[in-house]
Amino acid sequence: MTGQNVLIAAVIALIVVAAGVMIAFAPGATEPAPGEIVPVQKVLTQDEMEALVVEIAGEIDGDAMAALEPGDENTTAFTAIRDRLNAFRSANPGIVYISTMRKTGNTIEVVVDADYGTFGAYAIGGGSSVVDPGAPYLAGFVEPYTEVYSSAYGYAPVRNASGTVVGIVCIEPDSPIEQERIEALAAEIAGEIDGDAMAALKPGDENTTAFTAIREQLEAFRTANPGFTYVYTMRKTGNTVEYVVDADYGSSDGVAIGDGYIPTDLDAGLLAGFEEPTAEIYSVIYAYAPVMNASGSSVGMAGIQAGNPITQERVKALAAEVAGEIDGDAMAALEPGDENTTAFTAIRDRLDAFRDENPGVVYVYTMRKAENATEYVVDADYGSGYATVIGDVYVPTEEDVAFLAGFTEPSAEPAFYTEEWGNETTTLLSGYAPVRDASGAVVGLVGVDMGFVHQS
Numbered sequence: 325m326t327g328q329n330v331l332i333a334a335v336i337a338l339i340v341v342a343a344g345v346m347i348a349f350a351p352g353a354t355e356p357a358p359g360e361i362v363p364v365q366k367v368l369t370q371d372e373m374e375a376l377v378v379e380i381a382g383e384i385d386g387d388a389m390a391a392l393e394p395g396d397e398n399t400t401a402f403t404a405i406r407d408r409l410n411a412f413r414s415a416n417p418g419i420v421y422i423s424t425m426r427k428t429g430n431t432i433e434v435v436v437d438a439d440y441g442t443f444g445a446y447a448i449g450g451g452s453s454v455v456d457p458g459a460p461y462l463a464g465f466v467e468p469y470t471e472v473y474s475s476a477y478g479y480a481p482v483r484n485a486s487g488t489v490v491g492i493v494c495i496e497p498d499s500p501i502e503q504e505r506i507e508a509l510a511a512e513i514a515g516e517i518d519g520d521a522m523a524a525l526k527p528g529d530e531n532t533t534a535f536t537a538i539r540e541q542l543e544a545f546r547t548a549n550p551g552f553t554y555v556y557t558m559r560k561t562g563n564t565v566e567y568v569v570d571a572d573y574g575s576s577d578g579v580a581i582g583d584g585y586i587p588t589d590l591d592a593g594l595l596a597g598f599e600e601p602t603a604e605i606y607s608v609i610y611a612y613a614p615v616m617n618a619s620g621s622s623v624g625m626a627g628i629q630a631g632n633p634i635t636q637e638r639v640k641a642l643a644a645e646v647a648g649e650i651d652g653d654a655m656a657a658l659e660p661g662d663e664n665t666t667a668f669t670a671i672r673d674r675l676d677a678f679r680d681e682n683p684g685v686v687y688v689y690t691m692r693k694a695e696n697a698t699e700y701v702v703d704a705d706y707g708s709g710y711a712t713v714i715g716d717v718y719v720p721t722e723e724d725v726a727f728l729a730g731f732t733e734p735s736a737e738p739a740f741y742t743e744e745w746g747n748e749t750t751t752l753l754s755g756y757a758p759v760r761d762a763s764g765a766v767v768g769l770v771g772v773d774m775g776f777v778h779q780s
Contacts, residue, residue, distance in 0.1 A: 368418045368630045369681055370470040373611035378468050380412045380422065381626040386617035389424060389435055389624060394449040397440060402448070409438035418630045420590065424615060426624035427465065430454055435624060443564050444585045453576060464612025464625040472632075472683050474607040474776030476740065476751050478506035479597025482557060484519035491522060491559030491568060492597040493542075499551030500749050500778055503739035507601040513545045513555065514601075522557060522568055527582040530573060535581070542571035558584070560598065565591075590631055605740050605753055605775050607632035607684040632684045634774045636736035639755025643772040644734040646678045646688065652761035655690055655768060658701055660715035668702060668714070675704035675770075684774045686750055690759060691718070692768030693731065701768060710746025730756025730769040740775060749778045 368376070388401040396402050409422045423437045423446070433452040439445035455462065463469040477496050481489040493514040497506060521534040529535050542555045556570040556579070566584030573580065587595060593604035609630045614622040654667040662668050671690065679685045689703040689712065697719045705711035720728055729735035734757040743750050752775035758766045 367632045367683060368609060370472065370609060370611070370683060373609050373628065373630060374468045374470050374613070376416060376419070377464075377470075377611035377613040377626055377628050380409065380628065381613035381615050383408055383412070384424060384615045384626060386615045386621075386623045389615060390426070390617060392435055392448050394447065397447050402436060402440075405436045406438060406440055409436060413438055413628075419628050420588070420631050421629045422627070424624055424626050425451075428452070442586065444583060461610065461612055461627075464627065465614055465622050468611070468613045470609060470611045472607055472609050474605065474632075474634075474684065476501065476503075476506060476603060476605050477593065478510035478601070478603040479594060480507070480510035480514035480601040481598055482514045482517050482519045482522060484523055488519075489598055490519045491557050492594075493517060493555065493557050494594075494597070495545075495552055496554040497551050498553040498778075500742035500751060501551065502741050503603045506603045509549060509552075510597075510603070511601040513542070516541055516545075517557065523559070525568055525581055527580065530580055535569060535573075538569040539571060539573055542569060546571055558594075563587075565594065590633070603740070605634040605751060607634060607776065609683050634684055634740075634753055636738070636753065636755070639753055639772055639774050640734040640736045640757070641755075642682060642685070642774070643730070643736075643755035643757035643770055646675065646772065647734075647757035647759050647770045649674055649678070650690065650759050650770060652759045652765075652767045655701055655759060656692070656761055658714055660713065663706060663713055668706075671702045672704060672706055675702060679704055682774075684776075685772055686752060686775055686777060687745075687773040688770065690768050690770050710748075726754070727756060727771075730771070731758055731766055733758065751775045751778065 384405055385401070389405055392399075392402055405424065409424070413419045413422050421438070424435045425432055426435050431452050431454050434446040434450045435448055437446040437450070440447060460471060461469055475496055477494060479492050479494050482491045482493055484490050493510055495506065495510050495513065517538055518534075522538055525532070525535055538557065542557075546552050546555050554572070556572075557568045558565055559568050564584050564586050566582050567579045568581055570578045572578035593602060593606070596602045609632060610627065611629070612625050612627045615624045615626055617623045650671055651667070655671055658665070658668055675688045675690070679688050687705065690701045691698050692701055694717065697717050699714075699718065700712035700716040701714055703712045706713065726735045726737045734755065736755040737753060740751055740753040743752055750773070752773045755772045755774075756769050759768045759770055761767050
């Protein structure tokens with residue numbers, strides 16, 4: 325799934341997603357000391373999101389919503405629905421965006437955006453777009469539906485002739501890429517942009533020579549690097565962040581100068597890009613449910629989204645959490661061939677349930693030391709074609725500092741990476757934590773890989 329076939333009601337939220345809304349600490353907050361475990365803010369599961377969207381969809385007056393027309397934004401009916409959406413979001417802080425939408429001919433349009441009245445939010449009829457009839461989320465007009473969308477983003481500062489930062493360039497790949505590479509590419513294209521020309525662009529300048537020159541540079545970069553879906557520039561303006569030049573400007577997917585939003589506590593990755601090249605992985609859970617009128621007919625659907633931060637602190641904390649739930653004595657006693665025992669199955673089921681409870685977790689497994697190597701013990705995927713079995717050996721290399729540290733204390737890889745496992749290619753950030761027996765002795769570790777599987 326690409327950003328374009330995500331929930332149409334979240335088109336404005338797509339700006340947030342495309343901008344890499346992701347944070348481990350609020351701006352100005354103190355980062356943890358090395359080795360410190362930061363409690364994980366629990367991310368809503370898909371089942372929880374489905375229940376929430378059903379709840380809010382059932383609270384919306386479908387007849388009133390169906391009657392709303394462009395220009396009705398200040399009516400009592402519109403305000404009542406918008407206030408209900410905002411109250412629901414306030415009561416469920418994991419939700420970052422919420423709106424309602426409806427079908428109009430062969431298009432889908434926003435009806436009530438909870439953010440209406442703030443910078444970049446949609447009015448009635450906004451975000452209208454023709455969608456692929458086969459888009460999975462359209463099921464939300466009939467029954468509850470949820471999905472997870474994950475991607476990696478790279479950022480780098482754009483500077484003017486004097487060296488002052490005037491904005492950032494943002495790139496989003498749709499193919500496997502490691503963190504160092506995406507940061508380097510972001511820095512490369514940022515260095516090619518005329519910062520003075522970009523800083524001078526104002527809304528309405530989309531057809532000027534200056535705008536066209538930058539847009540063509542972005543397009544040329546994307547052509548030279550075909551694994552990238554989006555490339556665009558942004559800048560700060562007051563307390564907002566806005567688009568400046570989008571390589572897709574002029575297409576149905578492009579945005580104009582000045583489109584943007586107010587940064588939130590989720591924007592650490594994006595804001596860091598104004599200082600130096602950086603990159604991140606970000607996941608969003610989307611949920612949809614039909615809005616019914618008094619006669620029980622669907623007149624539209626409600627859509628909500630919740631962010632899922634994937635950071636070093638998060639993967640460390642999650643690894644420590646699940647490590648504490650594993651029976652270390654039972655794990656230590658497992659031998660090759662014990663895959664069908666009650667002890668093995670109990671641990672595998674706990675790992676699998678943990679993955680279901682934490683969207684964004686791709687793999688979770690346990691390992692232990694074995695002579696001069698390490699070996700797998702329990703893999704949540706055991707039973708699938710490419711899962712490991714007890715005793716499968718992995719010989720650590722000099723690059724496995726974080727992995728080996730996980731036998732002593734919670735640790736995490738320093739950056740995200742790509743990996744091929746079986747027939748899957750993934751972008752991951754991994755965390756590890758020691759598994760202990762009843763006496764407190766370390767008998768192995770658990771590994772938690774967060775990220776996403778690339779579409780083949």
